[in-house]
Amino acid sequence: xxxxxxxxxxxxxxxxxxxxxxxxxxxxxxxxxxxxxxxxxxxxxxxxxxxxxxxxxxxxxxxxxxxxxxxxxxxxxxxxxxxxxxxxxxxxxxxxxxxxxxxxxxxxxxxxxxxxxxxxxxxxxxxxxxxxxxxxxxxxxxxxxxxxxxxxxxxxxxxxxxxxxxxxxxxxxxxxxxxxxxxxxxxxxxxxxxxxxxxxxxxxxxxxxxxxxxxxxxxxxxxxxxxxxxxxxxxxxxxxxxxxxxxxxxxxxxxxxxxxxxxxxx
Amino acid sequence: xxxxxxxxxxxxxxxxxxxxxxxxxxxxxxxxxxxxxxxxxxxxxxxxxxxxxxxxxxxxxxxxxxxxxxxxxxxxxxxxxxxxxxxxxxxxxxxxxxxxxxxxxxxxxxxxxxxxxxxxxxxxxxxxxxxxxxxxxxxxxxxxxxxxxxxxxxxxxxxxxxxxxxxxxxxxxxxxxxxxxxxxxxxxxxxxxxxxxxxxxxxxxxxxxxxxxxxxxxxxxxxxxxxxxxxxxxxxxxxxxxxxxxxxxxxxxxxxxxxxxxxxxxxxxxxxxxxxxxxxxxxxxxxxxxxxxxxxxxxxxxxxxxxxxxxxxxxxxxxxxxxxxxxxxxxxxxxxxxxxxxxxxxxxxxxxxxx
Numbered sequence: 001x002x003x004x005x006x007x008x009x010x011x012x013x014x015x016x017x018x019x020x021x022x023x024x025x026x027x028x029x030x031x032x033x034x035x036x037x038x039x040x041x042x043x044x045x046x047x048x049x050x051x052x053x054x055x056x057x058x059x060x061x062x063x064x065x066x067x068x069x070x071x072x073x074x075x076x077x078x079x080x081x082x083x084x085x086x087x088x089x090x091x092x093x094x095x096x097x098x099x100x101x102x103x104x105x106x107x108x109x110x111x112x113x114x115x116x117x118x119x120x121x122x123x124x125x126x127x128x129x130x131x132x133x134x135x136x137x138x139x140x141x142x143x144x145x146x147x148x149x150x151x152x153x154x155x156x157x158x159x160x161x162x163x164x165x166x167x168x169x170x171x172x173x174x175x176x177x178x179x180x181x182x183x184x185x186x187x188x189x190x191x192x193x194x195x196x197x198x199x200x201x202x203x204x205x206x207x208x209x210x211x212x213x214x215x216x217x218x219x220x221x222x223x224x225x226x227x228x229x230x231x232x233x234x235x236x237x238x239x240x241x242x243x244x245x246x247x248x249x250x251x252x253x254x255x256x257x258x259x260x261x262x263x264x265x266x
Numbered sequence: 267x268x269x270x271x272x273x274x275x276x277x278x279x280x281x282x283x284x285x286x287x288x289x290x291x292x293x294x295x296x297x298x299x300x301x302x303x304x305x306x307x308x309x310x311x312x313x314x315x316x317x318x319x320x321x322x323x324x325x326x327x328x329x330x331x332x333x334x335x336x337x338x339x340x341x342x343x344x345x346x347x348x349x350x351x352x353x354x355x356x357x358x359x360x361x362x363x364x365x366x367x368x369x370x371x372x373x374x375x376x377x378x379x380x381x382x383x384x385x386x387x388x389x390x391x392x393x394x395x396x397x398x399x400x401x402x403x404x405x406x407x408x409x410x411x412x413x414x415x416x417x418x419x420x421x422x423x424x425x426x427x428x429x430x431x432x433x434x435x436x437x438x439x440x441x442x443x444x445x446x447x448x449x450x451x452x453x454x455x456x457x458x459x460x461x462x463x464x465x466x467x468x469x470x471x472x473x474x475x476x477x478x479x480x481x482x483x484x485x486x487x488x489x490x491x492x493x494x495x496x497x498x499x500x501x502x503x504x505x506x507x508x509x510x511x512x513x514x515x516x517x518x519x520x521x522x523x524x525x526x527x528x529x530x531x532x533x534x535x536x537x538x539x540x541x542x543x544x545x546x547x548x549x550x551x552x553x554x555x556x557x558x559x560x561x562x563x564x565x566x567x568x569x570x571x572x573x574x575x576x577x578x579x580x581x582x583x584x585x586x587x588x589x590x591x592x593x594x595x596x597x598x599x600x601x602x603x604x605x606x607x608x609x610x611x612x613x614x615x616x617x618x619x620x621x
């Protein structure tokens with residue numbers, strides 16, 4: 001009985017972990033071994049791939065660039081979405097429901113649709129190949145999502161809380177920062193996580209809007225061949241490292257995300 | 267001076283929430299707003315607090331016109347039916363919050379919060395978060411925050427409605443005492459007539475957006491000015507029927523007639539609506555001030571020390587409330603005594619004409 005209970009989850013998890021294991025496996029192999037044949041574990045274990053990434057600026061700058069624009073995007077998305085979500089949650093105004101729905105439709109077009117206009121616009125205003133360019137472009141998807149998530153959390157807070165604070169003498173900005181933001185901290189955590197996630201995994205816009213100075217890791221990683229020929233081990237090591245920030249962030253917000261799911265907003 | 271509403275109305279879209287209202291609540295008094303759900307109690311309170319701006323009319327507080335003055339600038343404290351506390355603040359910080367905003371010195375804040383917490387039995391919980399408290403403790407925290415502010419106007423919007431029975435009784439006894447020392451004008455909204463009677467002070471009865479009567483609670487209970495006020499302020503509901511005055515006799519129907527007592531002698535002959543409270547329609551032997559009425563028992567319920575029975579009297583469903591526990595058999599006839607000198611008589615327009 002005990003055996004049966006464990007069997008299915010174990011098989012399932014092994015199945016899910018297989019690609020990740022294979023990626024790690026490859027990252028500790030030399031390219032020759034990868035191309036040479038099938039082996040379940042690295043026969044010539046090497047850290048060479050990781051050393052290259054941490055010492056070669058063309059590689060590690062990719063991570064730095066990505067982290068910079070992802071952080072910028074997360075901060076912009078959430079700070080813009082907070083007042084918007086408050087308005088949607090607390091006030092009734094002409095067309096509020098339509099506007100709220102329209103925000104979501106921004107997420108329904110593939111990024112490719114916006115690649116050309118963004119490229120042209122940013123080139124014209126000299127934003128091309130800057131971190132800000134990518135951060136702003138990703139707002140197109142992340143602000144609506146953050147508004148949607150935060151509105152759910154805010155609507156779970158009774159309006160009377162706001163009124164009690166005003167009766168206590170709080171001005172609106174002071175109430176918002178001292179009382180309201182801590183009250184919906186879980187929602188902000190979830191919104192930041194999703195902004196981080198979409199911005200971190202998005203490739204097309206990030207690649208189109210940058211060339212050298214702000215080139216993201218995903219762009220560096222997807223060039224399969226370089227002047228040195230195939231470097232599959234190196235690519236695998238880069239991929240393994242790219243998983244880490246996401247895993248790290250999701251660890252911190254895992255409880256909040258469950259709450260977000262319960263509200264139907266994630 | 268207290269608070270004064272001057273021809274105040276409140277409309278939202280096409281709906282009128284409060285019809286033209288004139289109401290003056292005396293300074294330092296305990297005032298109850300009594301009315302059913304949607305009668306406008308909460309709207310009236312929100313207007314007094316400044317959370318809503320009246321559609322027309324003026325609100326005066328302590329001699330100055332405060333219509334349209336933002337809540338932050340008003341000296342008002344409010345406690346809601348739902349337990350509202352700042353979730354990220356400890357109980358201490360919750361209570362201290364109005365003092366902190368007013369930039370009072372730390373030592374004073376600690377002293378005041380300590381005193382109030384002691385008064386409301388919150389001293390052992392000061393370090394906890396509101397979510398870790400029971401419902402009663404959460405509401406006491408909200409009350410403490412209202413008390414600590416020492417506001418001259420305190421609004422309590424059905425603060426006990428979400429508490430369980432025991433806690434409600436306990437807090438209800440404490441409430442008037444807590445606020446009587448502060449000299450604040452207290453407004454307390456409730457939908458329960460019993461609660462209004464227990465709290466005492468003054469009562470305003472509300473019905474469908476109108477204040478129908480305001481005065482001392484006991485007076486209003488005994489002498490409602492209209493049938494509407496009488497209905498608002500009676501639980502179980504007041505019994506009504508049409509009677510005719512013919513010279514020296516009141517006539518309900520062919521069988522139920524009685525002599526007009528001296529105090530009703532001034533009434534002109536004609537038809538009136540008679541109102542009789544359930545506790546003046548009781549089981550028991552004939553007295554000189556009562557007449558016997560018989561009816562069929564429809565429903566009988568026993569609530570602790572009272573027997574409440576619904577009887578069919580000449581086509582009206584009436585409620586009788588008698589002290590003590592008495593057995594009733596549904597479907598059988600029972601004899602009740604109606605105290606005829608306790609009857610209220612209302613004219614055609616619903617106004618009280620004799621009591």
